[in-house]
Amino acid sequence: QVQLQQSGPGLVKPSQTLSLTCVISGDSVSGNSAAWTWIRQSPSRGLEWLGRTYYRSKWYSDYAVSVKSRISINPDTSKNQFSLQLDAVTPEDTAVYYCARWAHEERHFDHWGQGTLVTVSS
Amino acid sequence: DIVMTQSPFSLPVTPGEPASISCRSSQSLLDSNGNNYLDWYLQKPGQSPQLLIYLSSNRASGVPDRFSGSGSGTDFTLKISRVEAEDVGVYYCMQALQLPLAFGGGTKVEIK
Numbered sequence: 001q002v003q004l005q006q007s008g009p010g011l012v013k014p015s016q017t018l019s020l021t022c023v024i025s026g027d028s029v030s031g032n033s034a035a036w037t038w039i040r041q042s043p044s045r046g047l048e049w050l051g052r053t054y055y056r057s058k059w060y061s062d063y064a065v066s067v068k069s070r071i072s073i074n075p076d077t078s079k080n081q082f083s084l085q086l087d088a089v090t091p092e093d094t095a096v097y098y099c100a101r102w103a104h105e106e107r108h109f110d111h112w113g114q115g116t117l118v119t120v121s122s
Numbered sequence: 123d124i125v126m127t128q129s130p131f132s133l134p135v136t137p138g139e140p141a142s143i144s145c146r147s148s149q150s151l152l153d154s155n156g157n158n159y160l161d162w163y164l165q166k167p168g169q170s171p172q173l174l175i176y177l178s179s180n181r182a183s184g185v186p187d188r189f190s191g192s193g194s195g196t197d198f199t200l201k202i203s204r205v206e207a208e209d210v211g212v213y214y215c216m217q218a219l220q221l222p223l224a225f226g227g228g229t230k231v232e233i234k
Contacts, residue, residue: 046225046227046228047171047214047216047225047228048225049221049222049223049224049225062221064222065222098170098171106176106177106180107159107161107176107177107218107219108161108173108176108177108182108218109161109163109171109173110173110182112170112171112172113170114170115170
């Protein structure tokens with residue numbers, strides 16, 4: 001059974017970097033049937049896909065245009081996890097952040113992390 | 123980018139009665155392989171979203187058969203044949219055809 005466990009700070013100051021980690025159990029971050037994704041949810045923007053990383057003979061990443069200049073999603077094969085970094089945050093980045101497993105062939109999110117509320121405030 | 127629109131915004135339901143949620147996409151979600159790339163998720167209060175339906179009409183593992191999905195192209199429907207108390211929450215459709223993946227605004231189902 002795949003499980004995703006998120007960790008990271010719940011409070012980040014404006015202009016600083018938001019960093020979250022998602023530890024995978026029951027699957028491999030290097031597996032070729034999934035993509036490892038970050039999604040956020042806020043009252044103003046709803047559920048918003050942020051980006052993903054996946055391995056198909058080499059590592060790939062895709063990002064939402066709205067955050068492309070500020071975001072990085074990176075795998076860590078030694079710890080079987082992946083991370084989100086979002087630079088230069090503003091209060092508009094306040095949201096619940098979720099990691100999720102994207103089942104590539106059937107194109108759906110079949111496993112989600114528990115969510116992390118990140119507040120951007122001084 | 124594909125935009126997803128759901129209706130209604132809120133849906134009060136009586137236990138045992140049917141319920142229906144509509145989802146419309148700004149572009150067709152029908153791929154050349156014949157699949158409609160439309161998913162449905164339910165977010166129960168205080169929880170992460172969970173998959174209900176994928177490829178427009180396929181129930182995810184463990185999803186009760188009172189849930190059904192239908193539709194093709196740009197118009198899709200999620201139906202609950204007989205609503206139970208545990209079905210309360212916010213239902214989201216999501217287009218899975220192309221990046222960026224996009225969710226609808228959600229439909230809140232609550233018990234009358």
